Amino acid sequence: MRQFALPLMAIALISAPVVCAQSQQPLTRKQIMESADKNRDSKIGRVEFLERMREAFFFVDVNKDGFLTSEEYQRLQGTDPRRFARADRSKDGKLSLDEFLKAITEDFDATDKNDDGVLDDKEVKAWIAD
Numbered sequence: 176m177r178q179f180a181l182p183l184m185a186i187a188l189i190s191a192p193v194v195c196a197q198s199q200q201p202l203t204r205k206q207i208m209e210s211a212d213k214n215r216d217s218k219i220g221r222v223e224f225l226e227r228m229r230e231a232f233f234f235v236d237v238n239k240d241g242f243l244t245s246e247e248y249q250r251l252q253g254t255d256p257r258r259f260a261r262a263d264r265s266k267d268g269k270l271s272l273d274e275f276l277k278a279i280t281e282d283f284d285a286t287d288k289n290d291d292g293v294l295d296d297k298e299v300k301a302w303i304a305d
């Protein structure tokens with residue numbers, strides 16, 4: 176029996192990381208910011224930011240049901256379960272797009288230190304590093 180079990184284990188170990196890389200690829204804040212800044216002036220307006228985060232929502236919504244579970248949410252870099260719980264206003268254990276964007280708007284306001292409605296180079300870098 177041992178002779179059969181070992182090769183199977185080996186196959187499982189080899190194939191597991193490949194599967195993970197394909198389906199659980201995280202989305203980093205750097206990737207989000209680089210694609211949000213369409214004219215590359217290193218400034219991200221509120222609308223640009225929310226529009227990009229809306230795309231990010233659908234990107235990490237693996238099963239495409241229009242809601243993020245805690246697991247899906249954590250594919251976004253820099254998220255943690257406590258923030259998920261706070262964003263989940265309806266307390267149903269998942270985030271609707273509306274709940275997600277409300278939380279993201281707060282994120283934007285917190286990142287926009289000088290309150291001018293755009294994230295400049297410095298503010299973007301601080302958010303990426305957070």
Ligand SMILES: [Ca+2]
Nearest residue numbers: 236238240242
């Ligand atoms: Ca989902």
Ligand SMILES: [Ca+2]
Nearest residue numbers: 265267269270
């Ligand atoms: Ca919810």
Ligand SMILES: [Ca+2]
Nearest residue numbers: 287291293294
């Ligand atoms: Ca600003």
